[in-house]
Amino acid sequence: MTEILSPDNEQAVSQIILDCKANNQSVKITSGGTRSGLGGTVQATKTLSLKSLSGITLYEPAALTLVAKSGTTYKEIQTTLAAEGQRLAFEPMDHRSIYTSQGEPTIGGIVAGNISGSRRIQSGACRDAFIGVRYICGHGEVVKNGGRVMKNVTGLDLVKLMAGSYGTLGVMTEVSFKVLPAPERQATLLIAGLSVEQAVNAMSKALGSPFEVTGVAHLPNNQDTSHTLLRVEGFDSQVTYRLDKLRALLVTNQDVKIIEGSKHEDLWQTIRNVDIYNDQAKQLWRISVKPSDAVIIAQQLREKTNADLYFDWGGGLIWAQMDDQLTNAQSVRQIMTGFGGFATLVRASATTKSKISVFQPQASGVAKLSALIRQKSDPSGIFNPNLLTSMNLNGGG
Amino acid sequence: MSTIIMPEPDLAILDRRDEIIAALERALPENNVISELAETIAYECDGLSAYRCPPLAVVLPRNTQEVAAIMRTCYELGVPVVPRGAGTSLAGGALPTADSIILGTARLNQHLDIDIPNRFIRVQTGVTNLSVTGAVEDQNFFYAPDPSSQLACAIAGNIAMNSGGAHCLKYGVTTNNLMGVTLVQADGEIITLGGEHLDTDGYDLLGLICGSEGQLGIVTEAVLRILPKPEGARPILIGFDEPETAGQCVADIIKSGILPVAIEYMDRLIIQVTDKFSGAGYPDVEALLIVEVEGSEAEIDQQLEKISAIANKLNPAALRQSHSEEESAMIWKGRKSAFGAVGQLNDYMCLDGTVPVSKLSDVLKAIGELSKKHDMQVGNVFHAGDGNMHPLILYDANKLGDLERAEAFGADILRLCVEVGGCLTGEHGVGIEKRDLMGVQYTGTDLEAQMSVKDCFDPNWLLNPAKVFPLALSAARRNRAVRP
């Protein structure tokens, strides 16, 4: 067991990092602990839990702004926002079902992984709503960047750099967001029976229409038939109007259904959280591509790895579950060499993970820059050692 | 004498002028190098025209390979490079120094690929902002970030400044609409970041490049997200006798759950000047809001009804809902001519600080007091929905000392913006203009973190040096620059 430290203020976090620096130690940064399966297996001398660094420090509904300490639970933020009819529009995925992990997801973990959900295609990713940060860098000092206003181009945008850096550039202590109004009504048009190719075309058409679809997914094998799902949101009459328009635009003679209410909530939760691929013995891949490439990539994945898969983001995001064999993982990497985009190995056994790059290998120029940035921000290698290892110089895998 | 100082040019570089020009000519066998003063003088300033200095030479490459050849040459010779788009920056971001070359994007002017099914366009970065929408308009798509300078400004400058526009309350700014770039680094190495898919594993270097003001590399190509055009859009005009009530109205609209595409604010001075200039027929009030919503006709009506109801609770002095394209054009006419109208009146300095929306009324009041203290006139016209203010300080460029007084007034306003929780610049960038005020918003440690990122991309500090970071803070880095 490594020592677990639970500071409840920024100053204490800074002191811990200074101590690590002085004593040549490293930390594994955790908070809710629900996503620790992401990335390479961290080997650190201490565990730094940010759970106690918690609380919303500022919420101004009329300014669409929320600031919270990084250990604040997502649940608390959601509840607070909902009371004012607002939300974080990027609807972060909850990783508890794919990892069967316990605990409460925190906002710091969401930012660290740039965790976004189905609404990514319309409202942007976590990084798009993320407008300010305070963190402790590898020198033990407090660094702030961005702020609490949504338009800010003052200096280099280190806020973006922190989102998706998995804590390897610093320990985030406070994060700010642009929030958005929650809609009065949500509903989904379900079209049954489309092939993958037909579905990608239909989804593209929907996304190219002015009817503001906010979720576009295709489940190839739902109860023996495929389901293509188009979500719309807005004022009551607006939703009715948009459903009608989409139906007229897309549907010829397929089966159509409209889903609303609690069933609707469950449906998108399942899609966002990848609930159906929770078999711990299997590999899980998250693959982001140009939507029109999805058809052929999916076909190759099926042929070479026998994967189960479904599509979010109008085809731009593929979730694929397959047997946990190294050869399958190698096939995924092999297939991706023919396309732009990236594939992340979200779940696999420690053995598989040790043999193949968890993240998409980077071109050498990008890897070199990334390694340099890391080195500047954390010269002693204190933060989450090994988490991003497989991305470093020359990628590997 | 103006107050912003640029470092003395490096005499060793000036001495090697002929050698440098010859090397650039060798690097660009099929493209000419501009080095006659009669021609370089056209590049002596950007939109912050009080500051001028012709560069040593100007190159206008046609593709990424040519840019790489120039960068390799300048790297080897230790010559600073100032990237330039259309030169509309209001912050002096594209201001040359005598010992630097201007790398202009004017000939990087190709639209490379339009992909409607996947909703992106790939361009060379010298194309104008408006031409991007122009290229996809007939397919009912558009490029969302719409700076008022969009007819002239280049995508290169938009990316470097992370530019916004009137519609970014709904659609975000450049960084939210940028999917990928090709970047030539200081040593000539070419990398690509992002692409035709969304997000990317690893550090978000794309997000870092956007808004980096030419500090990290030369952006030669970009993949931009394009969006389907809304079915329609219409504004409502609301006038109030008290600026505070207008501020309240903005807050109430946002809280109600409506997300307008734009909420613009004009104060009395701007209303009067623009009305006289454009004949928009604005009411005689203290504060005017233009709120625009999008959707089908019915959707628009419904949202405008809701907004009217919110405004009516606050006893507006005027309320005019547009019902047609003509009425919409009339409402926007004055606002769109605001800068031109003020320009006819006097010279002006345009600031760009952002404040929390909740602090708008307080800040407007405080600006009024500062205006008295400095004895200078100021007009306010800005994007109220996101708190991005644009105070226009009126001064007379021909009157000795007036520019300096305007700059001092401006600095006080920006300090105020930071004090209430905002920032120095919402969309125009730091450039030279706000460079030495950075310490108001950031600590030395904050700035060190940013400069150390520049070190990774540009170890010799040859890219657009003496911008963005306070001169004193960056001196050691700039001076250690390798100058063979």
Ligand SMILES: Cc1cc2nc3c(=O)[nH]c(=O)nc-3n(C[C@H](O)[C@H](O)[C@H](O)COP(=O)(O)OP(=O)(O)OC[C@H]3O[C@@H](n4cnc5c(N)ncnc54)[C@H](O)[C@@H]3O)c2cc1C
């Ligand atoms: C009348 C007027 C109205 C304006 N309205 C708005 C507005 O509504 N919203 C807004 O955001 N801005 C506005 N601006 C400011 C300005 O137009 C924007 O900042 C614009 O994006 C600058 O583009 P440009 O091509 O002119 O860039 P330039 O002025 O040429 O350069 C701007 C910066 O970009 C860097 N740069 C240029 N090319 C490259 C490259 N290839 N690679 C790396 N760096 C590069 C330059 O070094 C410089 O730092 C306005 C300006 C004017 C004059």
